[in-house]
Amino acid sequence: MELPSNTPLHDPPADYCPADGRRWFRPTEGYDAGKQMFYADLRTPAAVQAEPDFTVLLVHGNPECSYTYRHVRDALLASPRPLRIVAPDHIGMGLSDQADYEMLDLHHAANLRQLVRHLDLRRVVLVVHDWGGPIGIGALIDEPERVAGLVVLNTTVFPMPADGYTYCNYPFPWLPWASTASLVPDALWGGVAAAVVSHARPQGFAAFSRLAATWIWRHARGRIAPGTPEHVWSQSFRTAANARSSKRNVRQTPYWGHGYRYRDARHGVQDNHAYYAHIQQQLPRVWGPQGRGIPACGWFGQWDPCGKDSVIAQWHAALPQMRERTHTFADVGHFIEEYKGAEIAASILALPLAGASLSDG
Numbered sequence: 001m002e003l004p005s006n007t008p009l010h011d012p013p014a015d016y017c018p019a020d021g022r023r024w025f026r027p028t029e030g031y032d033a034g035k036q037m038f039y040a041d042l043r044t045p046a047a048v049q050a051e052p053d054f055t056v057l058l059v060h061g062n063p064e065c066s067y068t069y070r071h072v073r074d075a076l077l078a079s080p081r082p083l084r085i086v087a088p089d090h091i092g093m094g095l096s097d098q099a100d101y102e103m104l105d106l107h108h109a110a111n112l113r114q115l116v117r118h119l120d121l122r123r124v125v126l127v128v129h130d131w132g133g134p135i136g137i138g139a140l141i142d143e144p145e146r147v148a149g150l151v152v153l154n155t156t157v158f159p160m161p162a163d164g165y166t167y168c169n170y171p172f173p174w175l176p177w178a179s180t181a182s183l184v185p186d187a188l189w190g191g192v193a194a195a196v197v198s199h200a201r202p203q204g205f206a207a208f209s210r211l212a213a214t215w216i217w218r219h220a221r222g223r224i225a226p227g228t229p230e231h232v233w234s235q236s237f238r239t240a241a242n243a244r245s246s247k248r249n250v251r252q253t254p255y256w257g258h259g260y261r262y263r264d265a266r267h268g269v270q271d272n273h274a275y276y277a278h279i280q281q282q283l284p285r286v287w288g289p290q291g292r293g294i295p296a297c298g299w300f301g302q303w304d305p306c307g308k309d310s311v312i313a314q315w316h317a318a319l320p321q322m323r324e325r326t327h328t329f330a331d332v333g334h335f336i337e338e339y340k341g342a343e344i345a346a347s348i349l350a351l352p353l354a355g356a357s358l359s360d361g
Contacts, residue, residue, distance in 0.1 A: 005036040005097045008238035012095060013227045015074075016067055017087075018042060025088075025118060030110045031101060031267060037111060038095035039088035040066060041119075042073070047082035054123045054148060056348060058087040059112065059139075061130020061155065062249040063193035064335070065094025067232050068129070071341020072348075079349055088115060090135070092245040093236055099245035101266040104252060105131050106275045109138035122146050125348055129153040129337055130306070131249055134257075138279055144286035149351045150296040152315060152322070153344065154306040154334050157279045159257040161310035167253035170305050172205050178254050181247035184216075189243035191219030193233035200333030202303040229338075256305075284318040295351045296322040299344055301332030325351075 003010070004024055021042040027033050043052060056076060058069040066087040076085055090108045092099030101107075112135060116124075124147050128136040133155030140147055160166060167178045184192050195215035203211070218224045219234045237243045252260045257280075259273030287294045296319045300307035307328070316323050325347065332339050 003095060005038065005095060007038075007095050007098065007236070008242065009095055009232060009235040011226050011235075012067075012232060013229075015070060016095070016232070025115050027111045027114045029114060031107060032091050032097075032111050035091055035097040037088060037091060037097070037115065038066075039086060039115060040073070042077060042085045042087075044077055044079050044081060044083045044085075046080060047084055050082045052082045052084040054125055054353060055084040055086060055121050056125045056127060057116070057121060057136065058085065059126070059128045059132035059136035060087075060090070060093070061132040061135075062093070063189070063233060063237060063246045064130070064197050065089045065232065065236055067094065067229065068197065068335060068337050069127075069341075072127070072337055072345045075342045075345030076348065079345075081349070086119065086121065088112060092242045094232075098239055098241045100241060101245070101264050102248035102262070102270075103245045104248060104260070104270065104272055105134040105138060106270075106272045108135045109275075112136065112139040113143075116140065116143075116146065123148045123353075125149040125151065125351065125353070127151040127153065127344075127348065128155055130155050130334065133157050134276065134279060137283065138275060141279055141282045141286065144282075144292060147287065147294060148353045149294050149348075150287065150319070151344065151348055151351075152296065152298045154299070154301055154304055154336050156257055156306050156311050156314065157276065157283065158311070158314040158318075160305060161308070161314070163310050164308045165303075165305040167256065167305055171208060171303075175205070175209075178250060181250040184247075186240040186243040186247070188216050188220055189247060190234040190237035191216030193237050193246070194219055194224060194230040197233045197335050198229045198338060200301070200304075200335045200338070202331060202333065280318075288319055289321065293321060295325070295353060297325040297347050297351060298322050298327065299336050299340060299347070300326070300328045301334060301336040301339070302328050302330050303332065304334040306334060307332075307336075
């Protein structure tokens with residue numbers, strides 16, 4: 001695949017994106033103006049000859065890229081309905097240009113908002129995972145009429161409750177996720193990504209430590225086989241610039257949903273307190289029962305702070321319509337789309353949008 005960006009992921013696997021769906025976009029505003037942003041733009045066979053009924057927008061988090069949605073994407077592409085699927089890589093991840101500052105949700109949301117407007121996406125089923133929650137929702141919360149449905153995968157836009165797992169005691173109190181950004185050098189960060197994205201299931205400390213050490217060592221030695229998912233996560237963060245930007249998201253995890261302030265070496269003080277307050281205020285107003293009442297669905301791996309019952313309760317309070325379409329799994333960790341892709345796709349197709357589900361004949 002010939003790439004116009006400066007991504008460190010030089011040899012993505014063949015199934016990263018079908019050749020006819022590879023697209024590039026340059027934001028024209030903000031810190032990332034002029035950078036190359038990759039996105040997949042795909043249509044089911046029925047949508048090649050006809051206007052698609054809906055667009056599924058897949059918004060990923062960290063440390064990952066749109067490739068984590070490959071199982072969801074492939075199941076959606078097999079649908080008989082006319083359907084469009086758009087899946088971008090954020091700057092600093094996947095096939096997009098490298099980051100040149102330490103980016104957070106509000107920066108990625110600014111780029112995504114420009115892409116959505118450029119494509120003029122409407123009747124969107126917004127699917128969000130991890131930091132993709134505040135990114136995707138933040139990008140569209142002020143244009144709520146574009147969104148016809150919401151699917152939430154192990155993410156939150158609310159203040160993280162202090163009960164149970166938090167990113168200061170998960171996966172282990174003596175090795176919390178929030179500390180890894182300080183403990184792991186930039187040069188080894190891709191190995192951490194390779195370990196956690198494709199292997200996030202409940203396990204003891206000894207097994208987890210062996211797993212992490214194995215992938216960090218393979219990353220350091222360049223011994224992760226091309227064509228594998230682990231190679232995608234490893235190579236995406238091969239450069240210090242991408243690693244540092246990714247690690248800034250990890251440093252934010254103790255403050256998830258509360259707001260976070262830090263100083264970037266290039267752009268000075270960055271602060272997303274107002275960003276989160278706006279999302280939390282607007283979400284129930286525009287998409288809850290008093291607003292447009294869009295259908296919403298939740299998928300949560302519960303070996304994870306973003307999958308615990310108190311986080312799910314926050315979603316239900318803001319969007320009561322999600323209650324009847326919430327799915328939980330005690331044996332799955334944070335990256336639920338790696339394990340439940342086909343089922344998530346089926347739930348997207350079954351959303352009662354505009355009076356009829358996508359799975360109707």
